[in-house]
Amino acid sequence: MRIGVLTSGGDCPGLNAVIRSVVHRAVVDHGDEVIGFHDGWKGLLDGDFRKLDLDAVGGILARGGTILGSSRVQPAHLRGGVEQARGHVADLGLDAIIPIGGEGTLKAANLLSEAGLPIVGVPKTIDNDIASTDVTFGFDTAVGVATEALDRLKTTAESHQRVLIVEVMGRHTGWIALHSGMAAGAHAIVVPERPFDIDELTEVVGERFSAGKKFAIVVVAEGAKPRAGTSMEVEQGTKDIYGHERFAGMATQLSTELEQRLGKEARPVILGHVQRGGTPTAYDRVLATRFGWHAVEAAHRGEFGMMTALRGTDIVMVPLGEAVETLKTVPAERYAEAECVL
Numbered sequence: 001m002r003i004g005v006l007t008s009g010g011d012c013p014g015l016n017a018v019i020r021s022v023v024h025r026a027v028v029d030h031g032d033e034v035i036g037f038h039d040g041w042k043g044l045l046d047g048d049f050r051k052l053d054l055d056a057v058g059g060i061l062a063r064g065g066t067i068l069g070s071s072r073v074q075p076a077h078l079r080g081g082v083e084q085a086r087g088h089v090a091d092l093g094l095d096a097i098i099p100i101g102g103e104g105t106l107k108a109a110n111l112l113s114e115a116g117l118p119i120v121g122v123p124k125t126i127d128n129d130i131a132s133t134d135v136t137f138g139f140d141t142a143v144g145v146a147t148e149a150l151d152r153l154k155t156t157a158e159s160h161q162r163v164l165i166v167e168v169m170g171r172h173t174g175w176i177a178l179h180s181g182m183a184a185g186a187h188a189i190v191v192p193e194r195p196f197d198i199d200e201l202t203e204v205v206g207e208r209f210s211a212g213k214k215f216a217i218v219v220v221a222e223g224a225k226p227r228a229g230t231s232m233e234v235e236q237g238t239k240d241i242y243g244h245e246r247f248a249g250m251a252t253q254l255s256t257e258l259e260q261r262l263g264k265e266a267r268p269v270i271l272g273h274v275q276r277g278g279t280p281t282a283y284d285r286v287l288a289t290r291f292g293w294h295a296v297e298a299a300h301r302g303e304f305g306m307m308t309a310l311r312g313t314d315i316v317m318v319p320l321g322e323a324v325e326t327l328k329t330v331p332a333e334r335y336a337e338a339e340c341v342l
Contacts (some may be wrong), residue, residue, distance in 0.1 A: 001026070001030065001032045001033075001035045001095040001096065001300065002032065002033045002034075002035070002092070002094050002095050002096075002099070002300065003022065003026050003033070003035075003094070003095065003296070003299060004021050004035050004036070004037055004044070004045060004049070004089075004092065004094045004096070004097045005019060005023075005035075005036050005052065005068070005097070005098045005099075005100070005137075006032075006036065006037040006040050006041065006097070006098075006099050006100070006105070007019070007041055007042050007066040007068050007069070007099075007100045007101065007124075008040030008070055008071070008072070008073075008099060008100070008101040008105040008108070008299060009040070009070060009072060009101040009102045009104050009105045009124075009125075009195055010102065010125075010126075010276060011064070011065050011066055011070055011072070011139070012076070012102075012124045012125065012126055012138035012275075012276060012279070013064050013106065013126075013137070013141035013142070013276070013278065013279065013280030013281070013284055014124065014137035014138050014141070014280040014285060014287070014288035015066040015100060015124060015138075015283045015288070015303075016061065016063045016064075016065070016066060016067055017051070017060075017061050017137070017280060017284070017289050017292070018100050018122055018124070018137075018289070018291055018292040018295075019036065019052070019057060019060065019066070019067065019068065019100075019286035020057040020060050020061055020082060020289070020290070020292070021288065021289040021292025021293050021296075022052075022098055022125070022295060022296055023052050023053070023054065023056070023057045023291075024054070024057070025254045025292065025293045025296040025297070026036040026135070026149050026296045027054060027133075028054070029294070032049075032296075034051075034052040034253060035049045035050065035051055035052060035092065035094075035291035036049060036050050036051075036052045036056075036067075036070065036255060037049045038050065039068070039069040039070060039071040039131050039144045040068075040069070040070050040071045040072070040099075040101070040105070041071075041073045041078055041081075041085075041099075041105075041108055041133070041190075043069075044075055044085050044088060044089075045073070045077075045081045045085055045088075045095070045239075046079075046082055046335050047088045047091075047092075049092070050068075051088075057090060059188065061285060061289075062279050062280065062285065063213065063279070064245060064276075064277050064278045064279055065277070066070050066246075067137065067191065068221075073108070073205045075107075076284075077100050078111065079111065079180070081127045082111070082115045084111065084313075085112060085117065085230055086115065086116070086117060089117055089118075089228045092128070094117045094118070095118060095299070096119075096299035096304070097118060097119050097120070098110075098295045098296075098299065099118060099119065099121055099122070100120060100122040100124055101121075101122075101123075101124060102122075102123070102124060102125035102127070102129075102130070102136075103125065103129065103155045103184045103317050103324065103327065105121075105322050106121050106123060106130070106307065106320060106323050107324045109121045109307075109320055110305075110321055110324055111321075112207050113303070113304060113305040113320055114305075115306075117303055118299070119287060119305060119320065120292045120299050120303065120304060120306055120307070120308075121295075121306070121307035121308070121320050121323070122289075122292065122295050122297045122307065123136050123307060123308065123309065123323065124136055124137055124138050124288075124297055125138060125142070125278060125292050126138040126139055126142035126169060126176065126275060127139070127169060127170055127171065127172075127173055127175060127176065128173070128175040128176070128328065129172065129173040129175065129327045130309075130321055130327075130328060130329040130330070131186075131310035131323070131325070131326050131327060132307065132318045133224040133308075133310050133311070133318075134198065134309075134310045134311060134312070135287065135309075135310050135325075136273075137280070137284040137285075137288040137291065138280070138282045138284055139175065139176070139284075140280075140283040140287075141170065141185070141275075141278070141279075141280045141281045141284050142168075142176050142275040142276070142286050143176055143180050143183065143280055145230060145265070145271070145275050145278070146166075146168045146176055146184075146271060146275060147179075147180045147183040147184050147220075148289040149166065149189045149240060149269070149271055150180060150181070150184035150219065151184055152165060152167060152184060152219060153217060153269060154217060155213070157215035157216070157217060158215040158303050159176040159216050160215075160265065161214045161215060161264070161265070161269070162215055162264070162265045162266065162267055163205060163215070163216045163217075163218065163255070163258055163259070163262065163264050163265070163266040163309045164216070164217050164218070164264060164266070164267055164268075165218045165220055165251040165254045165255045165258070165267070165268050165269070165270055166186075166217065166218065166219050166220070166223070166251065166268075166269045166270065166271065167249070167250060167251035167268065167271065168171040168219060168220070168221060168274075168275065169221070169222055169271070169272075169273055169275050170192060170222055170223055170224075171192070171222060171274075172192055172219030172222075172223055172329070173191075173193065173221075173223075173327060173328065173329050173330060174189070174190075174191060174192055174193055174194075174221040174224070174306070174329075174330045175328075175330060176275070176313050177189055177190065177191050177220065178191060178335065178338055180219060181219035182337075182338050184217070184219075185217075186218065186219045187204070187205065187208055187216045187218065188201060188204050188205060188216070188217075188218040188219070189192045189218075189219050189220075189223065189253040189338055190218065190219065190220040190224045190254075191221050191224060191330055191335065192223040192224050192225065192329075193329045193330045193331075193335070194330075194332075194335055195225050195226055195227040195228065195230075196225075196226055196230075197226070197227045197230045198230055198231060198257060199230065199231060200259075201218070201254075201258070201309045202257075202258060202260045202261045202262060204263055204292050204297060205218065205258060206261075206263060206277075209262070209264060214329050218253055218254065218258075220250050221250075222241075222250060222294025223250075224250050224263035230258055230341055232253075234250070235335075238246060243336040245283055248337055249268070249270065251268035252267065252268045252270075252272055254266075254268070255267055255268040257290060258298060280281060284302040287310065289313050289326055290308075290310075291308045291315065293315075295308050298317050303317055305319060305320055305321075306318065306319060307319070307320050307323045308321060309323070315338060316320045
């Protein structure tokens with residue numbers, strides 16, 4: 001069998017672990033040949049690839065980022081390139097393609113699968129928002145990075161009697177904010193699924209100072225928004241060429257608002273892409289390795305149009321169409337658990 005692999009969308013700790021696993025399982029156990037497309041779907045459309053053997057993936061298990069590179073392709077360009085992709089797959093004699101990516105990548109994978117290409121998807125996203133899998137690799141690393149940052153920020157916040165508003169990634173879901181906020185003992189957590197009331201948030205933070213506390217830490221997901229009809233107006237971001245919203249900086253806007261309302265110094269801290277980079281945790285390395293292993297096995301069984309998923313402790317295959325139907329958002333009961341320990 002000849003297998004093509006690519007990484008698309010935002011980079012994520014654990015991508016290299018999947019690539020390594022695919023190559024090891026395919027080459028060593030099945031005698032397959034593996035090629036890697038450069039820069040995601042763009043590499044497939046352009047026919048830009050490299051051979052991946054055991055030497056090519058040596059020493060990459062713990063490395064962040066992706067040795068294949070990544071990029072985003074506009075949806076219209078991808079839809080218009082289906083025949084081009086089909087031609088490259090035929091010319092290269094590919095029996096399977098394993099794309100590794102998040103929501104956008106999996107939607108593209110489903111599009112190409114429906115066009116007849118032999119696709120087996122592998123989900124990745126630090127946001128943990130793919131509904132068909134319990135967890136995606138990269139999430140554990142991102143939460144660990146955010147939690148360590150919050151732990152460090154507590155001491156400087158206390159030393160200067162400040163309110164620190166720490167912005168973490170999460171466009172449409174607040175899983176990183178929820179988990180890191182709970183793990184670090186933040187005093188308020190703001191997520192996209194639960195639009196906030198600035199009056200209520202001000203009261204929560206203010207009560208800490210009224211009780212004699214010297215500082216407060218607020219964790220906010222980048223995609224958080226105020227509740228409709230509340231008294232805070234926010235600046236709206238634009239959209240990039242891929243249709244993704246560019247956020248205007250909720251931590252910055254909240255820090256200004258809280259400082260005015262509380263009469264306490266408030267500072268924004270935006271963690272940004274540091275959450276994506278660096279060495280993946282042991283958990284993410286193991287999950288990524290298992291995903292790669294099972295993707296190769298699915299390809300050999302001819303289970304195309306499917307995606308690897310974690311259910312409990314088992315890796316199962318789920319339809320790509322199911323995986324991209326909806327995002328996995330933070331349910332009310334999970335937020336309620338966090339409120340009990342803040």
